[in-house]
Amino acid sequence: MKKILILLLCNLLCYNLFSQDINGELKVWHTIAFTFEGPDTFEENPINPFLDYRLDVTFTNGDEKFIIPGFYAADGNAAETQATKGNKWRVRFVPNITGEWHYKVSFLKGENCAVANDISNFEKGILDGKEGTFKVKQSDKKGIDLRAKGRLKPTNSHYLQFEGNKEYFIKGGANSPEDLLGYHEFDGTPDKHHFKSHIGDWNKGDVLWQGNKGKGIIGAMNYLSSKGINTVYFLTMNVMGDGKNVWPWTKAHERYRFDVSKLAQWEVLFSHMDKVGLVKHIVTQETENECLLDMGYTAIQRKLYYRELVARFAHHPGIIWNMGEENGITNWSPVGQTEKMRIQMIEYMKSLDPYGNMVAIHTLPSQKDHKNTVTPLLANHSLDGISFQIHDLHHTHSTTLKWREASEKSGKNWVIWLDEIGPAGKGVLPDNYPAQQDTVRKDVIWANLMAGGGGVEHYFGYKYPNNDLNCEDWRSRDRIWDMTFYATDFFQKYLPFNEMEPNDGLVDIKDSYCFAKAGEVYSIYLKNGGQPTLDLSTDEQEYTVAWYNPRVGGKLEFTKIKRVKGGKKVSLGASPTLNDDWVVLLRKTK
Template sequence: MTRIATATGDASLWATYELTLTGPSEGNPFQDVELRASFTQGDRVVRVNGFYDGDGSYKLRFLPDMTGTWSYTTSSNVSALDQVTGSFAVGAAKPGHHGPVRVSNRHHFRYADGTRYINIGTTAYVWNLQGDTVEEETLATLAEAPFTKIRMCVFPKHYRYNQNEPDRYPFPLVKQGSSEWTGSFRGEYGWEFDFERFEPDYFRHLEKRINQLAEIGVEADLIIFHPYDRWGFSTMTPAQDDRYLKYLTARLSALPNVWWSMANEYDLMPSKTMADWDRFIHIVSDNDPHGHLLSVHNCFAFYDHNHPRITHSSIQRSAASQTALWREKFGKPVSIDECCYEGDIGELWGNISAKKMVRRFWDGTVNGGYVTHGETYYNEEEKLWWAKGGKLVGESVARIAFLKRILEEGSDEGLDPVKSTGAYRVTMMGGLDNVVMQQLFSPAAGEEDWPRAQAWWATAGQAHRYYLVYMGENQPSELDVAVPPGEKYSATLIDTWNMTETKLADSVERGDRLNFEPKPYLAMLFKRVDG
């Protein structure tokens, strides 16, 4: 008997390739039917898990990472799905298709095809559960914004300013409970779901939005678990958790722009143990043949980012200037994914100024890391960007776009904290943030006799080529040039708030002094000009 799989059409590099098969719909196919496939090219074998998509439809998804002819063979405990074979030709990547983001040069990122990726994130936790009008508005906003990543939840979220009921649920609804906000997200609200089955339409909608993000160059940093829950999704049994993870990875791991964030604030979920989190990490990584980025996000206590399956540190802290220390501690890229939000709501984490947000972006950048934005300005519709998306109204976004342009024009390898070229000294103390840098980095040769109280500006770049210095809220009027001896550099003053760049000198060298109008939030860019 010949068994046939229907394919999506022409295959191309770094584009999701999908096979559809017809099988049984009776019983509980989500648990009763096993489906896998091996995709091969020469000696290369990539094994993927299939999933049930409802109405007797089964799917297998594959993300080609090499051009040429691939063949496949399925295996299943159902004869109609077993030993289905075929082959297809993978063509060159289409414009804008670069593959998944990978760790590069230990502390930075690149797409799989080698294209540079600059991680500039934002947060809109459940923008994908707000109905078509708001969701399309969010996509339009993102298309014009500087962000290359959005942190978003798989499950609905229950919290203040986010009490509307979603249009759909990930599991079949058995009994509807209360949606009234009581100030707590751990209460019993009376909801009941059939956690033994999934609602494919829920996940189809999620996939649709993730694919639309890919079209505008935005990565989907998917939060798999979170504690802000009135429905019971955060307190499923271990067996239900494991099935959910396997179903999620089977559906989404072939989407190129997916990142796995195991949790938002894992340490606020008392029903999960540290052993659970370790198991979850292994289930996701073992069932993702395409090796997407994976992290665990904290509220209070850091997860151990030294875990070998964790690819980068996802951190909640306001002190972005500590990034260089976390880089050294964990040996991985650092993404400050919550540094508080620009806004005006009553919660302490939701009312920092735009200037503070921009400063935290610059602090994280010149300490060798990456920072994620969020916005929480109150409005009568309670449509806050951080929860529901929509439109951005804050002042930080334009300044973040300005920073992004500077980074795009800068070092292709990314920015690393300066250790051995000598930092940039001034005639005043630089504040606590710079003292932290002084404790971490050693002065250049010949500068060991600097007074111990002499602070340094945080500096990042690539040695002997490019240095970016940030002076934060201080307002010096001069800067002593401390580039490596015998080298000449251009010097450009950057006003990070007013978004201006002023060339101060075409050529300076070590020992020269630069003078300028004192004001806060200045940076200095040095580019080598003598080879």
């Protein structure tokens, strides 16, 4: 009897030692959190819980296999409790197919094991070898919720695509404020951003933390989503940079220990962004601090930083990793990463992320900067696209065309984004400067898209209210959000854009762009209206002709010429109004 009791006691102890909670909806594209009871430790423990332990969980279902890095989670509820200690260790996993999944835990201990290349000789921890199964159903989400669409991933085209519903992605986003995460109600964050004007945009039932915290930033995301914006750009680290108010560590000048409660609160925000259809454009550093970690190389500090970001946030269905804002060396930023450093960091991040999320990099503004920084990256298969900054917004179309074509020739089709326009003091001005916003509509938004670009994000210049570092109210650019949505909505509704090519030479009007899939569809953008002629000499199909108003969106409009037959140059008639910009849409008749 005594032996039986001892056996039962041992089984019970083993169960407690290896127990885990599984939280989240067991559905495709939903986050499932596995929380294990492991070593009881704390953020500042001499045996570093972030660096000297390594949790990885392998998930398999048939031919599908993911090795997901885990992380230290303190008491498992740190977003609410602000805990810095505890025995909870967590992995977040998002399954891509239904059915029965199997998981198996690897848990190692040893100096710097979290970032080691060879892990064969490290001590196995108490969780190592634990395994189990769980069943996953289809998602029930609909509409803009990213869980209804699936993971956003690179393709062989110049566009990202949602893995679930196969929808191709055109970006229309907010680039400012870059220090979005400098929000005063995140733990360990300087008291800067409050976003008070967006508290009223918070809806009953939306997420909060610690009682009533988060209404300003959650409401702001609701507002952007309501305007049809689908992407938000922000830094996860600006130590020694412009804002000096965002970092994932326990202190601004710490490099090896992470603020568990702050990062858990970021996760609350990111999960809400999934729900309201906002892709998270995560920028990991900026030009002022690109050599802060490991002096620019990819060694222990940088590897640990990236591992923590990937472990805690890569599971989200809409993630873009941007390896650095304004990356490179220039006369006003003389201390920067070299070509070797840049490639090393890009390739490490690509290899680290188990889901294959997009990896991009942001440029300095001049064409010379582009040549110096971007050219050596051509054909690098770890880099999925370029996030361009340009000083002169009128260069948007030519810049997009140039680098789209260059990437094609290199054998690796990049996504080409325009994510910041100059001059830096202006960017996109507030709504009381409508003429400048009209120029942005013509020479940035439509210029990028009609050149086969993947979309734009809007930067707010530092000389104007609600700028890139002090923006508290996104309604200051309410009009630009509308015009951005009119463009992205047109592309999504009417164009098979992933199959189309820029071909401006087909149209006879100056200041016009043509984007086409010969034999199927043509889209022509006229900056100032007019009576365009389209060269269909090599295309004998018949097409319907309709007009779209990029200033107000809405339904297609029709003029006297409703159909044209190819085999020659054809007149499309006059735009509905002259001296305004218009889009002409030709679609093959059935």
